[in-house]
């Protein structure tokens with residue numbers, strides 16, 4: 001399994017058309033990016049699609065954000081490991097025991113275990129949305145709180161916004177991986193994302209991996225856009 005940290009871009013393949021996604025993927029090289037499969041493509045096209053990407057040589061982040069009782073989540077991350085994915089995630093708000101059991105379930109895969117990370121506060125959420133959930137902390141404080149819980153449970157990192165990256169690196173150390181969606185090259189549409197940052201600023205702030213979907217996949221030339229982003233953060 002590749003651990004090449006110079007390959008920071010994880011492309012969010014959010015397509016409702018399997019062939020369109022594969023046509024795009026076939027123009028890419030596993031040496032220039034990793035791929036993320038989320039709820040939309042997994043629900044349409046299932047584990048076979050994930051296996052196809054793995055067979056093409058790509059590191060695949062299976063972004064299904066498991067959130068359930070510990071036993072169920074432990075079995076779900078085991079199923080992800082069986083697909084050969086590079087990274088899988090759970091929601092930190094599923095709790096300490098859930099995260100710990102998920103990590104324990106992957107131990108039997110040794111060095112072939114996927115990285116296990118936890119979602120803290122979705123990048124589409126701001127202070128107002130947290131308040132509506134009854135959470136009175138700022139997004140930043142809630143992210144730090146959940147990230148510390150995830151680290152204590154033995155996870156490899158978290159999903160957060162790049163806006164929290166500098167603080168998390170200073171409090172949790174460099175080896176705890178930060179995977180940051182909500183990446184928007186200057187001038188691109190934020191869409192539903194609230195806590196955003198440009199690729200260059202995200203890397204400077206300490207993001208290990210940049211999750212980028214629409215700014216690449218909906219660009220007029222997605223391959224050229226990926227190459228421009230890679231050049232900008234090299």
Ligand SMILES: O=c1ccn([C@@H]2O[C@H](COP(=O)(O)O)[C@@H](O)[C@H]2O)c(=O)[nH]1
Pocket residue numbers: 012014038119121122123124159160181182183191193211212213214215
């Ligand atoms: O907090 C989170 C967690 C996951 N995501 C996912 O990342 C991509 C972002 O896509 P864009 O098109 O670049 O907005 C998408 O698949 C989300 O499900 C996130 O955005 N925020």
